[in-house]
Amino acid sequence: MITLYGIAISNYYNKIKFALLEKKIRFVEEALPPSQTDAVLKRSPLGKIPFIKTEEGYLSESQAILEYLEDAYPEAQRLYPTEPFERAKCREFIQHIELNVELIARRIYSEAIFGGTVSQETKDEVKAKVEAGLTGLARIIRLSPYALGDGFTAADIVAWPHLQLVSFATRQIYGNDLVAEHIPGIADYMQLIESRPYAQQVAKDRAAALEAFFKNR
Numbered sequence: 001m002i003t004l005y006g007i008a009i010s011n012y013y014n015k016i017k018f019a020l021l022e023k024k025i026r027f028v029e030e031a032l033p034p035s036q037t038d039a040v041l042k043r044s045p046l047g048k049i050p051f052i053k054t055e056e057g058y059l060s061e062s063q064a065i066l067e068y069l070e071d072a073y074p075e076a077q078r079l080y081p082t083e084p085f086e087r088a089k090c091r092e093f094i095q096h097i098e099l100n101v102e103l104i105a106r107r108i109y110s111e112a113i114f115g116g117t118v119s120q121e122t123k124d125e126v127k128a129k130v131e132a133g134l135t136g137l138a139r140i141i142r143l144s145p146y147a148l149g150d151g152f153t154a155a156d157i158v159a160w161p162h163l164q165l166v167s168f169a170t171r172q173i174y175g176n177d178l179v180a181e182h183i184p185g186i187a188d189y190m191q192l193i194e195s196r197p198y199a200q201q202v203a204k205d206r207a208a209a210l211e212a213f214f215k216n217r
């Protein structure tokens with residue numbers, strides 16, 4: 001049985017939770033915020049979440065976890081294409097969205113979500129880089145109807161939680177949703193993913209976790 005550690009307000013945590021649910025792999029959740037304690041650092045080298053406990057040990061980094069689930073549970077629903085080139089295109093998509101969109105936008109989350117302050121210089125720099133990342137994403141996302149064509153894949157597992165957060169954060173900071181601005185048709189795509197029962201479960205748990213997080217601050 002897998003144990004998933006982290007908090008349901010995290011897009012990376014929700015990526016793994018969504019994958020576990022879609023694959024119907026049995027798991028339990030253990031609520032744990034990112035931490036620099038020795039106990040957590042032994043399990044996740046930078047104290048980040050999510051990480052999982054498997055029968056063989058702990059595993060961090062959501063992409064390593066996602067690919068582990070694909071390899072370790074061959075009988076579960078496949079999320080990666082089996083043909084090598086298509087599989088590599090799926091990984092290319094994920095790497096692009098995480099490195100060139102989400103990781104860049106992350107620099108404005110402290111103000112957009114947590115009530116902190118981000119300098120105008122950072123906001124301007126992030127805007128230019130996120131727009132470049134989204135312009136690139138628009139070149140590879142197919143939306144026909146899923147991110148990479150007619151099948152639901154790991155690309156959708158990753159795109160959904162990340163794009164939702166980037167949309168929200170850019171609306172908060174720049175007054176407009178840069179994702180919607182750069183990717184025509186993204187709203188219908190997000191609705192399509194949100195029509196999936198497991199996406200609804202992840203969204204419902206995230207809403208409850210967000211409410212609890214802000215109530216306890």
Ligand SMILES: N[C@@H](CCC(=O)N[C@@H](CS)C(=O)NCC(=O)O)C(=O)O
Nearest residue numbers: 010011012034048049050061062063
């Ligand atoms: N590359 C990591 C990123 C995970 C990540 O950034 N998690 C955030 C929560 S969404 C975190 O733990 N932040 C705390 C920190 O950076 O110290 C992954 O894919 O798992």
